[in-house]
Amino acid sequence: MQAQGLFLIMAQVSVFRAGPRTLSANESLDLGIRVVPRIIRPLLCMQQGTFFVYSTRTPIIEMTRKEDTMKAKVDQIREQALAQIKDCDTIEKLNEIRVSILGKKGELTEVLKSMKDVAPEDRPKVGQWVNETRTEIETVLEEAKTRMEKAVREAKMRAEVIDVTLPAKKAEIGHRHPNTIALEEVERIFVGMGYEVVEGPEVEKDYYNFEALNIPADHPAKDEQDTFYINGDILLRTQTSGVQVHEMEKGKLPIRMIAPGRVFRADEVDATHSPSFHQIEGLVIDKNITFADLKGTLAEFAKEMFGEDTRVKFRPHHFPFTEPSAEMDVSCFKCGGKGCRFCKGEGWIEILGCGMVHPHVLEMSHIDPEEYTGFAFGVGLERIALLKYEIDDMRLLYENDIRFLKQF
Numbered sequence: 052m053q054a055q056g057l058f059l060i061m062a063q064v065s066v067f068r069a070g071p072r073t074l075s076a077n078e079s080l081d082l083g084i085r086v087v088p089r090i091i092r093p094l095l096c097m098q099q100g101t102f103f104v105y106s107t108r109t110p111i112i113e114m115t116r117k118e119d120t121m122k123a124k125v126d127q128i129r130e131q132a133l134a135q136i137k138d139c140d141t142i143e144k145l146n147e148i149r150v151s152i153l154g155k156k157g158e159l160t161e162v163l164k165s166m167k168d169v170a171p172e173d174r175p176k177v178g179q180w181v182n183e184t185r186t187e188i189e190t191v192l193e194e195a196k197t198r199m200e201k202a203v204r205e206a207k208m209r210a211e212v213i214d215v216t217l218p219a220k221k222a223e224i225g226h227r228h229p230n231t232i233a234l235e236e237v238e239r240i241f242v243g244m245g246y247e248v249v250e251g252p253e254v255e256k257d258y259y260n261f262e263a264l265n266i267p268a269d270h271p272a273k274d275e276q277d278t279f280y281i282n283g284d285i286l287l288r289t290q291t292s293g294v295q296v297h298e299m300e301k302g303k304l305p306i307r308m309i310a311p312g313r314v315f316r317a318d319e320v321d322a323t324h325s326p327s328f329h330q331i332e333g334l335v336i337d338k339n340i341t342f343a344d345l346k347g348t349l350a351e352f353a354k355e356m357f358g359e360d361t362r363v364k365f366r367p368h369h370f371p372f373t374e375p376s377a378e379m380d381v382s383c384f385k386c387g388g389k390g391c392r393f394c395k396g397e398g399w400i401e402i403l404g405c406g407m408v409h410p411h412v413l414e415m416s417h418i419d420p421e422e423y424t425g426f427a428f429g430v431g432l433e434r435i436a437l438l439k440y441e442i443d444d445m446r447l448l449y450e451n452d453i454r455f456l457k458q459f
């Protein structure tokens with residue numbers, strides 16, 4: 052004890068040798084010297100193990116034992132740590148504080164390392180301070196961490212909260228196109244009468260589109276159906292009638308089929324024309340098929356499509372692939388035949404072309420016209436859709452205006 056006191060006095064003397072000055076807090080603590088105001092000197096004098104050395108000038112230097120220095124150091128670390136933790140606002144910074152104080156090279160760990168300078172009998176006491184301080188700092192750190200994690204969690208939950216009272220986003224459900232609705236209706240009617248729905252190629256050979264339908268190269272009907280040619284022999288089909296030929300060539304009889312599909316013509320776009328539109332082809336081939344079967348079938352179709360009171364009328368016409376041929380009109384379903392704006396005052400509306408399959412067409416497809424007969428018809432799908440929905444301009448069907456299409 053005496054040896055330690057002597058050491059401290061010598062240390063103090065060396066401070067004065069360097070010249071009278073105010074020591075920093077850390078400096079004085081390391082030396083075991085505390086600068087105290089003169090006024091509290093008598094109180095400090097009472098403290099056991101405390102030495103005073105008078106300088107030539109005030110203040111008075113208080114000299115303490117190493118044990119007291121350690122206590123002060125540990126207290127200082129404690130105060131500093133608690134203040135830092137209090138100011139800390141992120142978990143990352145909290146970890147930095149933990150490492151800087153409690154880590155392997157942390158301030159508190161350094162104090163433990165300097166225990167060798169403490170008198171052996173004082174070491175348990177100093178060790179206890181360090182451990183108590185360590186526990187306290189750990190507890191405060193843990194509390195701060197829990198608090199911050201809770202805050203982070205709450206902030207996240209606030210950000211993710213779903214307000215179930217908000218109006219839902221409306222899912223836009225698409226509509227079937229008027230053409231599709233009309234086609235499904237036509238298919239339903241014919242399938243109900245025992246017909247099969249078949250498809251054929253849109254890019255077709257000249258033979259199937261014209262030749263096999265009794266329209267040879269020099270036939271004037273070819274001019275009426277000018278189309279888009281891929282080359283001299285392959286073209287975009289002008290009619291769905293080619294599907295008839297494909298079906299007849301299969302050699303499977305009888306045939307009862309409709310063939311809906313897209314067709315092409317080299318037409319300018321206007322209210323009633325389009326370079327691309329749709330047809331529904333119909334074909335029946337069997338033994339003993341007569342014009343009466345054609346009339347009965349199409350009259351039934353007209354009633355199903357346009358109403359029970361619909362009457363039909365056949366006007367003679369010419370198509371190269373049917374003989375005899377006709378165009379079928381239906382009584383105006385708006386005015387019942389009296390004449391109105393819708394039927395242009397005529398009381399009748401033209402719907403489709405039809406006729407008995409030409410014997411030559413049957414022969415070309417290797418069907419014996421003596422044994423088999425049949426009828427065919429072709430109806431424009433757009434015509435049906437325009438009539439059914441009273442649309443007066445075909446272009447509306449293709450302009451993809453949602454406001455228009457939504458109505459169906």
Ligand SMILES: [Zn+2]
Nearest residue numbers: 383386391394
């Ligand atoms: Zn009318």
